[in-house]
Amino acid sequence: MNRGITIGRIFGIRINIDWSWLLIFALITWNLSTLFMETHPGWTLAAQWGLALVAAVLFFLSVLAHELAHSLMARAQGIPVLSITLFLFGGVSNIQREPPSPRAEFLITIVGPLTSIVLGGLLILVGSFALPTLSPEALNNPSGLAAQLSPLATILLWLGPVNLVLGVFNLIPGFPLDGGRLLRSLLWAITDNLRQATRWASWVGQGVAWLLIFAGIAMVFGLELPLFGTGLSGLWLVLIGWFLSTAAVQSYRQVVVQDILEDVPVSQLMRRNPPTVPGSVTIATLVHEHLMHSDEHAFPVVEDGRLLGLVTLEDVRKISRDQWETTLVRDVMTPAAALTTLSPPKDASEALQKLQQRDVRQLPVLENGRLAGLLRRRDILKWLQLQGTE
Numbered sequence: 001m002n003r004g005i006t007i008g009r010i011f012g013i014r015i016n017i018d019w020s021w022l023l024i025f026a027l028i029t030w031n032l033s034t035l036f037m038e039t040h041p042g043w044t045l046a047a048q049w050g051l052a053l054v055a056a057v058l059f060f061l062s063v064l065a066h067e068l069a070h071s072l073m074a075r076a077q078g079i080p081v082l083s084i085t086l087f088l089f090g091g092v093s094n095i096q097r098e099p100p101s102p103r104a105e106f107l108i109t110i111v112g113p114l115t116s117i118v119l120g121g122l123l124i125l126v127g128s129f130a131l132p133t134l135s136p137e138a139l140n141n142p143s144g145l146a147a148q149l150s151p152l153a154t155i156l157l158w159l160g161p162v163n164l165v166l167g168v169f170n171l172i173p174g175f176p177l178d179g180g181r182l183l184r185s186l187l188w189a190i191t192d193n194l195r196q197a198t199r200w201a202s203w204v205g206q207g208v209a210w211l212l213i214f215a216g217i218a219m220v221f222g223l224e225l226p227l228f229g230t231g232l233s234g235l236w237l238v239l240i241g242w243f244l245s246t247a248a249v250q251s252y253r254q255v256v257v258q259d260i261l262e263d264v265p266v267s268q269l270m271r272r273n274p275p276t277v278p279g280s281v282t283i284a285t286l287v288h289e290h291l292m293h294s295d296e297h298a299f300p301v302v303e304d305g306r307l308l309g310l311v312t313l314e315d316v317r318k319i320s321r322d323q324w325e326t327t328l329v330r331d332v333m334t335p336a337a338a339l340t341t342l343s344p345p346k347d348a349s350e351a352l353q354k355l356q357q358r359d360v361r362q363l364p365v366l367e368n369g370r371l372a373g374l375l376r377r378r379d380i381l382k383w384l385q386l387q388g389t390e
């Protein structure tokens with residue numbers, strides 16, 4: 001989720017926009033401006049486009065309000081939240097841990113759709129006050145009715161229902177959507193087993209996803225569905241269904257992996273006494289004496305028992321062959337100060353998170369400032385295979 005831009009912070013939570021969000025922004029602006037051209041031919045072109053743009057920004061703020069509700073409730077339950085990312089299908093709060101209890105999960109989840117639905121209701125209420133007194137002819141002619149709406153009423157009466165849809169759509173019981181999370185919190189409360197509850201919620205999520213996909217395909221082939229209609233717009237349902245299905249499978253896997261690694265200390269999985277190299281040897285020595293004679297891709301650089309840095313196959317690749325004899329390991333390594341390190345008693349699920357965040361294959365493990373071992377991705381993978389997760 002690192003593709004995109006950070007636009008600022010609210011309550012210390014970083015707000016990111018994924019590039020795919022810009023597509024939705026453009027689509028909304030385009031759709032609305034075309035709609036305004038039909039319903040309000042009297043407005044200037046600048047007003048039609050300007051209002052469409054304002055509406056798109058307000059939609060953005062609506063999704064943000066929904067996510068902020070989740071994030072602030074998570075924080076109130078003692079779970080740190082780093083960031084919120086808005087992307088093609090809405091928003092996602094980067095909540096750092098699974099909730100500690102079914103109650104916490106229920107509360108963190110329910111406030112999102114509640115915010116959207118209450119906001120939607122309020123906007124419609126205010127919008128209906130902003131309605132003009134209508135002439136009897138206008139009431140008999142819906143398009144004439146729309147033309148009489150002021151810009152303010154137009155926006156409010158668009159944004160209100162949109163927020164209602166946002167709240168209701170999220171209540172679909174497809175994990176990891178809000179509805180799926182609510183379902184999981186209930187199953188969790190009943191079974192007292194997070195992994196079991198997640199598995200069932202994930203199955204329901206996949207079921208719902210496939211239902212959407214089949215409904216979408218049926219619409220493309222001409223079936224008329226209540227609420228959704230018919231025709232090519234069914235492709236949207238297929239897309240959303242496919243997205244939900246992938247998300248359901250992935251989030252289940254994530255929970256299983258976290259569950260398995262949670263109580264395992266790093267010291268149990270790491271490679272102890274990994275082969276090391278001194279910083280003063282040349283790249284040629286590193287390659288011929290160390291890299292080629294082991295299956296390691298990375299070597300801690302150690303002198304007098306102190307970790308100086310880490311040198312990897314990728315570092316060597318950046319040096320052209322004719323400079324191998326003259327370049328020293330300490331000149332190409334990542335210095336210790338720039339490395340993320342682990343300590344032996346830390347739990348392995350945290351270690352995996354760090355490996356993924358830094359996008360590296362291994363992390364050095366330090367004990368009292370001295371190298372105790374090396375934890376590699378494949379060590380974690382081996383442990384997961386032993387537990388038979390796949």
Ligand SMILES: [Zn+2]
Binds near residue numbers: 066178
């Ligand atoms: Zn939500």
